[in-house]
Amino acid sequence: MGKIIFLLKLVLVLGVIVALSGWLFYDAYKPVPPQPAEQLVVNDITGLNPVTVAYNIKPTTQQQISDAIMATDGPISVGGARYSMGGQIAYPQSLHLDMRDYDEVIALDTENKTITVQSGMTWRQIQEVIDPHDLSIKIMQDFNNFSVGGSLSVNAHGRIMADGPIIKSVRSFKIILADGLLYEASRTQNPALFYGAIGGYGGLGVISEVTLDLVENVPIERSTKAMPFNHYLDYFFDNILHDDSVVLHNAFLYPPSYETLRANNWRETDQALTNTQRLRATDKNNWWKPGLTDLISRFDFLKRIRSNLIDPMVHSEPLVVMRNYETSYDLHEYGFAKPSDSTLAMREYSVPLQNFEVFVLKLRDIFLRNDVDVLNVSIRYTPKDNESLLAWAREDMFSFMVSYRQNKDPESVSRVAAWSNRLNQAAIDSGGNYYMPFQIQDSLDQFYEAYPNAGYFFQAKRWADPGNRFNNLLWLAFYPENQAAKAAWAESQSESKKGDKNQ
Ligand SMILES: Cc1cc2nc3c(=O)[nH]c(=O)nc-3n(C[C@H](O)[C@H](O)[C@H](O)COP(=O)(O)OP(=O)(O)OC[C@H]3O[C@@H](n4cnc5c(N)ncnc54)[C@H](O)[C@@H]3O)c2cc1C
Structure with a gap:
């Protein structure tokens, strides 16, 4: 009798264990439930790139990322x-x-x-945490809306003079690969993941937790100087490059003539602050900015008023602010959030320092011949990046960040592709390259000329993502394994354009 009761108990316990593990297994691997169609269209800030995905989830933990990867076996985009x-x-x-x-x-x-953060954190969120400790982000873009994961994946840079692209401020990160497992990546642990995923546009895996270097938040003072563009190189070498007190620097090359520029420098100082605010406000009512930005981009006389009257006046004001204040610009201050049939967009081209003048002449010629509605050309210095597999600053570079206005209809998109292609080539012929977070209209040849180490990156991708799951429209265009999928996508796009025309 005792034995029977023991056996019954054993069966019961085993039953419970089997049921529990079955439930846990199902929970981890259950298919992602169907979602409403509107949540399945993923687009970017220009509204030019709607892509319908199969599932769209917003993870808050590493486990949720791993579970979602393991619950599906198709492509993954981040x-x-x-x-x-x-x-x-x-x-x-x-x-x-x-x-x-x-x-x-x-x-x-x-x-x-x-600081160690989850990769979806934006610079703004980090600034709010570190500012009370008088710390500052070491390397970031000019605006603070971007996420850490997105910034690592493009290997971003900005006006901050020291060090180069963002890879120089990354200590280590964790990355979840297509097997759903978590890997450490640093210069000493899985270095192929470290050098591949930074600048790798989400092609290897999901960057999860990131450890970044910070620096002190110091007071900085502005100085500015307008000059003909062909005086800039000497000015930069004599006054900026070797002056360690320069924290931020850029130069605005003014459309519509592209003959003069204004250098803006922020040097560390012990002068008293002229503005004691710690971070720029995010809740400013900037309803007028998108309209003004749009008008300036369309009319040459407004561009001339800006360069000859407004900017000299605005820049004559002495300013001393904290580093975090000057690095906390919000994109909405800039005038992007304007849904309409046209959009502001960006491009960036980098050339070695000595080729500055020759590239300005080429850029000017292409803009004038193609009647491009340029709003700004912001020139920044980037020291060499000898680490990332897809490094875009393979030597010390000047980067030309171009903001321009374009219409969204197919003819306008093709016109932009034509001038942008010429500029890509001009940068390549000047020993430089172009930056990849913008519209993808470059040819395969240009891609390999601009990124000659792409083959090493693709080797890392084959090793880290053997099933080619991590994908997006950039890798659809350039990853050799995607040639068939690329042709199918191009066909589906041209079918949908025909459909639009017939309506
Ligand atoms: C107005 C404007 C100004 C800009 N100024 C600058 C500038 O000064 N300097 C500069 O360098 N760039 C600049 N950019 C470009 C910008 O830095 C990049 O577009 C950057 O990627 C934006 O970050 P994000 O978080 O929006 O990334 P997203 O656009 O969301 O993603 C970019 C790439 O990163 C991948 N990715 C995102 N998160 C992860 C993750 N956790 N794991 C793996 N892959 C991931 C995505 O798959 C994608 O391929 C500017 C862009 C705009 C619109």
Whole structure:
């Protein structure tokens, strides 16, 4: 009798264990439930790149990312703050991981000046956490809306003079690969993942937690100088390059003539602050800015008023602010959020320092011949990046960030592709290259000329992602394994354009 009761108990316990593990297994691997169609269209800030995905989820934990990867076996695309402009965040019928809620601080080490964050955190969110400790982000773009994961994946840079692209401020990160497992990546642990994923546009895996170097938040003072563009190189070498007190620097090359520019320098100082605000406000009512930006981009006489009257007046004001204040510009101040049939868009081209003047002449010629509605050309200095497999600053470079207005109809898109292609080639012929977070209209030849180490990156991708799951429209265009899928996508796009015309 005792034996029977023991056996019954054993069966019961085993039954419970089997049921429990079955439930846990199902929970981890259950298919992602169907979602409403409107959540399945992923687009970027220009509205030019709608892509329909199969599932769209917003993870908040590493486990959720792994579970979603393991619950599906098709393509995976990853989106950060969604400010890239050519479909780099989406792939048709993929599992889309929208990282915007993956935004917690994991650790802040004020003594060693490092922070570890989930990769969906934006610079703004980080600034709010570190500013009270008088710390500042070491390397970032000119605006603070971007996510850490998106910034690492393009290997971003900005006006900050020291060090170069963002890879120089990354200590390590964790990355989840297509097997759903978490890997450490640093210069000493899985270096192929470290050098491949930074600048790798989501092609290897999902960057999860990132440890970044921070620096002190110091007071900085502005000085500015207008000059003919062909005086700039000497000015830069004599006054900026070797002056360690320069924290931020850029130069605006003024349309419509592209003959003069204004250098803007921010040097560390011990002068009293002229503005004591710690970070720029995000809640400003800027309803007028999109309209004004749009008008300036359309009319040459307004561009002349800006360069000859407004900017000299605005820049004559002495300013001393904290570094975090001057690095906390919000994109909405700039005038992007304007849904209409035209959009502001960006391009960036980099050339070695000595080729500055010759590239300005080429850029000017292409803009004038093609009647491009240029709003700004912001020139920044980027020291060499000898680490990332897809490095765009393979030597010390001047980068020309171009903001322009374009219409969204297919003819306008093709016109932009034509001039942009010429500029890509002009940068390549000047020993430089172009930056990839913008509209993807470059040819395969241009891609390999601009990124001669792409073959090493593709080797890393084959190793880290053997099933070619991590994809987006950039890798659809250039990853050799995607040639058949690329042809099918091009056909589906031309069918849908024909459909639009017939309506
Ligand atoms: C107005 C404007 C100004 C800009 N100024 C600058 C500038 O000064 N300097 C500069 O360098 N760039 C600049 N850019 C470009 C910008 O830095 C990039 O587009 C950057 O990627 C934006 O970050 P994001 O979070 O929006 O990335 P997203 O656009 O969301 O993603 C970019 C890429 O990163 C991948 N990705 C995102 N998160 C992850 C993750 N967790 N794991 C793996 N892959 C991921 C995506 O798949 C995609 O391929 C500017 C863009 C705009 C619109």
